[in-house]
Each structure stands twice: as C-alpha cells, then as structure tokens.
Amino acid sequence: MASETDYEKLGFMCGLEIHQRLATQHKLFCSCDAQLQNDISVAEIQRRQRAVAGELGRIDLSAAFETQRGRKFVYNVFRNTTCLVDADEEPPHELNGEALHTALQIVASFGAWAPAELEPMRKEVVDGSDPSAFQRTLLVGHGGNLETGGRSIGITSIFLEEESSGIEYSDGSTVIYNVDRLGIPLVEIDTEPEIRSPAEAKEVARRIGLALRLTGRVQRGIGSIRQDVNVSIRGGARVEIKGFQDLETMDKVIESEVQRQLALIDIKKELQSRNARVHPPIDVTSVLGDTKVKIVRKSLEDPDGAVMASRLKGYAGLLGKEINPGRRLGSEISGYARLAGVGGIIHSDEDLGAYGFAEEELEGLRRMLGVQEGDAFMMVAGEKRVCENALAFANIRAQQAALEIPNETRGVDPKLLVTTFLRPLPGGARMYPETDVRPIPLDAEEYERAKKAAVDVEKTMRKLGREIKNRQLEEQMLWSPQLGLFLEVVDKTGADGGTVASVLLEKTTQARRLGIDVDAITDGAMLHIFEEYSRKRITKAAIEEIIRQVPLDAKGVDKIIRSRKLERISGKNLEKLVREEGKGEGKAEIMRNIMSRHRLNVDGDELNKLVK
C-alpha cells in the first residue's frame, strides 16, 4: 500500500458523506412508521417526471440523460409506511421533533454550530427515486470537527433529510421503487476534503459511524448507514463513490479508484498525441443482415431492430487497455451505453471472431465506417431508438477519454473491489425552498439540551478501557447494541466492568446458541442481577444460571434466586461449609470438592483465600 506522502504527491483529495437513518417512530414529514416492515405492497402508482426549467439555463448532463431516457416510474405503496405525503398527493406535515432533537444531538457531538433558523429546502432529484421529484432537506449544522489518530478532520455540514425510495427493479424504460423507505429521517454528515489516504478515509468513516451509534438513536442493520466517498487526484476528476457494502474494503476500493484515474490520465495523453476523434454514429444494419452473431441476430428479429456503430479515430488498442483489474476503457464506455437500456457495446479491441462475426462482415463494417489503420470502432444492437440513445451516450464518453476524466457517480463492485460507472455526477444540486413548510426557529435552550446529550467517542473509549480491561471485549462493546445498558449497569451498580461485559456479550451469546430467548430479559432485570451481584448476594456463576431462566423483571430475578437457592455462601457460612465438607488432601482437592458441589453459591476467590 502506498504511503500518505505518495498520495500527497498525487494530489489526493478525499472527503466523506455519511448517511445514517435515525431510529424515530415516524417519518420526517408525516406520521408513517419509520421502521421498514418487509410487508407486501398494496397498490402501485405510475408517474412520469421531467427536469424542470434549468437554473440559469445551464445544462446538467445528469438531468439531461435522465430526461432523454424518458423512463416510467412505478411506485409500490405500503399500508403502514406510505401515505399521501409520500405519494406526493398531500403537502408535508410538520417537521418531526424527535428527528430534529436527534439531529441536534449529532450536531453537538461534532462540535458543530446550529443556525438560528432552519430553512427547509427541496433538492431536485432526477432519477425518480422520490415521487415529488425532490428531496426535503435542512441544514442543521455547520463547521464541526472530528478527532482521529491525533488529527482533526473538519465537518463541513450536517443535514437532516428524507431517505429516498428503495429500488425494486429497473430497465431501460421502467424503474420500480418501493415507497416504504421514502421519508425516513436521515442525517448526512459531510467532511472537508482533508483526508490524506485511503486508510484514513476508512478510519474517519469508522469514527463517524461510531459516534452515530453512540447516540443510541440511529437505526441499525443493512442499509441503515451508507458511506459515500468523494475522491480526486491532480489531473483526474471528482468522483463520488456510493454503495460500500462494508467499511473493511473501503481503502482497497479507493486505491483502485486512484489507479483507475491514473490509467485514464495516461490514456488521455496517448489519445491526444494521436489526435483521436469520435465520429457520429451510423446505421450499419445492412452489413449485418444475415449475421450469425447471436446477440445481433436476436436484436434484428424485432422489426424496429438495428445495429449502429461509430468510428473511433486513433483509438486502436486503447479501448482494451486495462485500467483496473478486469476493467478496460471499453467497460467505462459500455456503462454509458447501458443507461439507454442496451446490454453494452461491442468494440474492435475485443476478439470479434469469438462473437461469431464473419471476416467479410467486419470488412464491410470497416468500409462503411471508414475505419483505417490505428482506428477502432464500437457498435450496439437493439431497438433503433434505443441504439441511437445508447451510442450517443457512448460517444460522449469515448470523446471525453481524449479530453478529461469525467466527474461521475460510481458504484462499487464488491468482488473486484473496483468502482463502476453509475451516472454522470449531477452539477451543483438544484435547491429551492420547501414553501409548504415554515422556517423553524431554533431556540437556544433546545441546542443546549442537545449539547448535554452529545456523545464523545474518545471519552467512551477511555471509559471502556478503564472498566473492561480486555482489548477484545472493549472493541466488541464499543460496537454493541448493549453499550447503553453496559454503561448504565457499571454506573449504577458499581459492578466490575469485565464481568458485566462478559455477561452481556459472551454469556448471552452462549445461551442464545442453546436456543434460550435471552433477548426477552428486560434491562430492568439485567440491572437488578448486577445489583445483587455487586452487593454479594449472588456469585458470578449464578448470574449465568439466572439469565438462562430468562427473568422478565426485578421480581423475577429475586424469585429465581430464591427458588433455585442461588444465594451466595460467604463469610462465616463459608467457613462452616469448609469445616464440614472441606475434606481431602491439600488445598486443590479441598477446593475442588467444595466447588463441585457448590459452584453456583461459592465465589472461588473467597474460597481460595479461606482455604489454607
């Protein structure tokens, strides 16, 4: 792996956008359940959207692509998680106070500053993922910071916004969205582009995730937190990488992206030196009328089917040039063509014989396109209208290869750990006021309350170190849903943290594996168990026995202690026990004798001190 200084030489710039769903009861601007329920949709709504008048007439490539695709959007609606607000059939209700409170807690946790008045905004969305064609969002925090590894990374902004719809299906003409997820409160945290290496990006993402987790008010599970990474190098482009499956591979993916941009810079220079140029697409169906190439033949069965191709002057050998393991410039261009609904492109750096093209067909193609030595060509097959769009998009990308590295939104290939093209990066987000909701004044007291509830990752880590004294358990507890309960138990009962952590993390897991429903044990019951342990009414071994009986409250704990005779034998009673039953040769055997019969009632340490 390259060092930070290597990345500095490359002009590496990197910032994160962390999106975290909040665990509120309701959605951000309506009273739908904010917890996904995995139920079946009850109806569907079909809509079409269009990019509305552009701000200052600037053409946004991303919006233009989407409009040209002219896709139909279908929204699946759900009984408990979709209402008229989500379906864009009713104005938003008031901002969810619970979500705002949590957002402010997060703002305070990063030492950021909350504005005097929150201004609800609409951010235009062109991919149909919101039936209203915009996402509601508010700037809630500004200018904070995050301490990690002795460095301070700036937090530019914190937003409170609506989650988008989940995608169910998509092809060239239709996208189906599930509108259950839409509108769940989401906090977005943006860092400054101050991250110096892929490894540091991973660490910052981890730290932010941890801070969010510590608030105890965020959703957990797959998809509840998403990390987008903005990366660029000198001479490269700003690329937004979305869709990291897990943090573990984040650094590897960023490294691949840097490699990709470096490779594309080399290709660009080579294309420029060759004076490369992309020619407009032409219809080459006549040349391939009787082809044996399966995918082409299938397209031509459609009466509207066609094959279209473009001459790429000076591109020979570069379309097939590897830019990442298993990825070529041709793969990048294919990604653009796919936006129009074709499967991809076929290009002349591939083994065309393997597709089944006859030599005379290829000769005919070259002649028709005017391909010469040093040139390449690419083609798409399908419905004529789709082919025209596909090749128009592919041509844009091919031409860009000679001019610049395009700014893009890219996804992650979880196997190859490389990034893949998703869509052009939207230009500056188009924002305008959400006039259906009034501005929300923030009173100073509200923010002060949030400050009191602020979390401090460093402090929590130090406390866990002091209490648990076991690196592995500390790390496990830090990320565990039991963290809140753990802190409550050690603060209230004074029980030793090592034992509490071991019970909450390890003993419960063992019991769960035996099929015991330990998750039914209430926090109150757990607290009472450790109270009794702390005041020496029971032993550590008895705790395990009690949790396997699944007490539902403090009374239940007492009942189990009494009925199963789990009271600790100590002091004079233990001395008496040793006198009566402590037979055997030597200390070890005496202890073994007693413990084998009174394991749950006798504390080993105490017995050890007593037996001489």
Add this chain to the structure above:
Amino acid sequence: MYSQELEALLNKKGITPGDTVRVVSKGKTFEGILLPRPEFGDQGALVLKLRNGYNIGLSIGRGAKVEKLARGKEEFAFPRVELSRRQGLPDITLISTGGTIESKVDYVTGGVHMVVEPEEMLAQVPEILDIANIKVINPMRKASEDMMYTDWQVMARAAAKALSDSHGVMITEGTDIMHYTSAALSFMLSGLSGPVVITGAQRSVDRGSSDAFVNLVCSAHLAAKANIAEVGICMHASSSDTFCNFTRGTKVRKMHTTRRDAFRPVNSKPIARVDVEGNIEYLEGSRRRTEEGASTRAAVGYEPKVALLKFYPNSDPEIIDYYIGKRYRGIIIEATGMGHVAVAPSDERYSWIGHMKRAVDAGMVVGITSQTLYGRVNPNVYRNLRLAAGTGAIYCEDMLPEVALVKLGWLLGNHKRAEAAKMLNKNIAGEITERTEVEWE
C-alpha cells in the same frame, strides 16, 4: 420584510436581496446571496443562500457584521415558448386565468412567484406545440378563490368568441372553485361548436412531478380533436400519470383537498377518457361537435344575490330572515338525506318551515339539494319532506348544491322570477339526469 433594525442596517450598507454578502455571526463567517425574508419566520433572522444551495437563517445580534461582496445579477428569466402557427395542426385557444398551474418558485432568490406568463407555463410542456396551434389570451391572473361571477362573464364571452375561429378552447384556472366555473360556463354558453376544456394543477408547474404536464397535454388533445361540444373539466383520473377524465361541467366536483384525481364525476360518468398520446375513449353520450352552422352564444346575465345554506342539527333558520332582509332573490338549501330540514324539533324556533315559506312569499326562489351529493332528492317519501315541499321550495333532483346555486344565479340573471323557478329543476346543461344507472365507475 426583515425587522426594522435589519432593514435599516441593510439600507445603510446599500444591500438589497439578490446581492452577495458576507455575514459574521457568533464568530462564524458565511457568504451567500441575501434572500428576501420569507413570509413566515423570525423577521430578525437574515436568510442567506449558501454556495451549496442551502438556505440558512442567521441571527444578527450584537457584534454581528454584514458586508456586501457583489451586486445581485439581473433577475432570472424563465424559459418561454415562441408561439408560431404551423400548417396542418388544428387551432385552439388557451384562456389563462391564474392558479397553481401558473405558479412557480424563482430558483435564484427562492421567492415564490404566484404567477408566470402562459408562454412560460407552456415552455414546461413543449410537446403541446405538436398537438395544436395555440392562441393565448390572458384576461386575468388570480387565485380561483378570489374569482367572482364577473370573472365567469369575462371567461364565457372570451370562450364564445374563441370558438368562432378555434377548434376548441382550453381554460387554465385554479382548482378550488373550478367546478363552480365549469357550471357557470355550462349555463352561460349555448350552441357550442366545440369543446371548452377547463384544467389546472394540484401541484405547481415548477415541480418535476407536477400533474400539470399530463393535464395540459390531455386537455390540448381534447380541445384539438375531441368530437364533443360541451363544457367540462379535464384532470387526472387517478393518482397515476396515465390518463385524464373529461367530466361534464355540471356533474363534477372537487372531492379532495390535494390529490391529483380530486375532480370526480358525481351522479354521472366522465364523458371521455384521454391519455397523453391523444387516444380518446368516449364513455358517456354527449353533445357532438357540429361542423356547420354552430355559433356559440354567451348569455352572461347573473344575479349575485343568491345564497347557499347548509342545514345541520341545531342550525338556526333565522339566517333565512337575514337574506330576506338583504333582498336576496334566491336560496339553495343543502338539506340532509333526500332533502330534509327540521320541521318539528323539540324547540319549535328551530323549525325551518315557517322561514322557508316566508322566503317564498317574499318572492325568493328556494331550491332543495342534498348534502349527500350522491343521489336524488325527493319531496314525497316522508311526511316531513312533504311539509318542506309544501312551503313552495323546489326539489332539485340529482343536481349538486353548488351547481344549483350557480344555475339559480344564472336563471335569475336572464329570466323573470316565475320562469326561473320553473326551470330550476329542469335540465338545461346536463346538470339533471332523468335516470341513474345501477352502477357506474
């Protein structure tokens, strides 16, 4: 408007909304475009549009600094279409009157423009120019709730004139009272040579999800080629952007505050269903276009001294005496069920019978409709109905209350009292149907 102190500060520095400013507040520095103060919120908070597009409200307390960095650019102009005539396309006239369909947000300042030019509205649906040659007239621009009968008179005259050289007429209007307008035009216009299609939007046209696009396109198709010569409303048939219903102007009502498909046919079917491709399916018999000899007439007389009264438990009938005193000429009562009002309540002061009779005796036309909206009123089934009918009140069949109100105003504006009373429960413009089918969609 900002607070007086803030306005004074901005004046002193020569700063106006639209300018780029730097604000230092509580030790933090912000740069952005100064926005006009939104109608609601803290007048002492300065609203900036930051470079990332977000707006932010900053409190300008002691020690805060505001400084002008650059003057605002010229106001953003919305794109607009150039209307030119193309051979082979039918001619239609668009009468634009205002409403949500012509509202928009200004992206630069974030201010809401309640109105845009019709040519700007059409720029959002450029495909409409491939459907017909559109002549635009713009006699007014107002929210529909501000409309009065005089506006209907203007619209009726304009529509009659437009039909003399257009294949059909489209009217864009705010949706709130659209069904009153459609009723008024249904009565005012007669001998129509083509369709008068009223449309609007439940979502403003600046939103990518606006229903205006589909409503405008479908309405243009109807106005350009439907074989219909009636007044009706063309709006979404469902929540989906698939097709619109064209419903007779006297049998349609806004039945939802916000949904796209708020306009529902009542006691009737839609006349036609139309999709964005221009496919028209005729569902209900209607008056057909006549190629020759049709000349649309507008009889725009209207008597504004008519009232719509809702009967409800404990409602005090003395309100009728108020209208008698104010020399009103007609009252439509929105009664319960088949047309009931209180006739023998435990406190007899609340009986409506005497007051209704007094109104009829004073020369007013009194009509009875039902607040159930669906179904027909009947003067005979119960004794109480017969008592109410005995006052001389006229039972208005399956006519909607609002339609009856507009009809009565129109009748009294164009006819003598006795004639108006006779015509109130006779069908003129499809407002009364003689038979109701067992089921309809």
